[in-house]
Amino acid sequence: MAARSNAPAVAARVVLYVVLCTAAALILLPFAWMVISSLKTNNQVFTAPVQWVPDPVRWANYLDIWARSDMATWLKNTAFLAVTVTFLQVLTGxxxxxxxxxxxxxxxxxxxxxxxxxxxxxxxxxxxxxxQMISGWGLNNTFWAIILLQAFGAFGVFLMKQYYESIPDSLCEAARIDGLSEYGIWWRIMVPLSVPAIASLTLITFVNTWNDYLGPLIYLRDRELWTIQIGLKSFIGQYNAEYALIMTGSVLSVLPIAIIFLLGQRYFVEGIATTGVKG
Incomplete structure (x- = not known):
């Protein structure tokens, strides 16, 4: 009887797993197509039906993209802005x-x-x-324009506040009685206890800054200041028929975000799940 009563629950779980796996496959399908296309020749990218196994595999695309574009400069600039803005937003938030x-x-x-x-x-x-404000300060066409405008974020304050409220006030009161300053309470108690929320805010801010297109487009005009998003747009305009190289550049622009998400996935899920839960 117990086996029969558990059968509907098992069937429901199997159906749920199938639905989730199907949804995950559909979400990952465009990314998989982009990666596969980056290893093809130009003529093979848009063939019908889709050729899922490149023949031949052109690893040379990942060498050509560096030689035919300023990919190193774009990635360096984007990484600098993303790391700096993320650090400042986490600190101030x-x-x-x-x-x-x-x-x-x-x-x-x-x-x-x-x-x-x-x-x-x-x-x-x-x-x-x-x-107009940034131009009046003489910071237009510099990295400072992006850094100063994005160093503070209301979303980060909201996310961290919701997590801090799940930490008992008694910890702060005990620290104050022991003579610890407010700065010390924040640094020595709140920050170590809020690693999941900090990881979530770090990941969200890093991704948003890395993918930002409009901000750098407005404030960064010199080519040596371009980020990966502006650089790829310029590359597409210059080599609009080089489909394989365009896909290669797209893969390189997404790869750092994918690596960071995989490394911080556990903390990200924990931080989002526990935000707003009062202790």
């Missing part, structure tokens, strides 16, 4: 979130709501005065 979550001061909740409300304001509605 976690520190501000500690103030909103664990400190008491007049107008705290109102200030937090106003700050978080900026998430709903489209960037297109204020990028012109923002551009």
């Amino acid at each position: 976690s520190f501000a979130a500690y103030g909103f979550a664990k400190m008491r001061f007049p107008g705290r909740d109102v200030l937090f709501l106003v700050y978080i409300g900026t998430i709903a304001v489209p960037w297109q509605s204020y990028f012109i005065p923002q551009f």
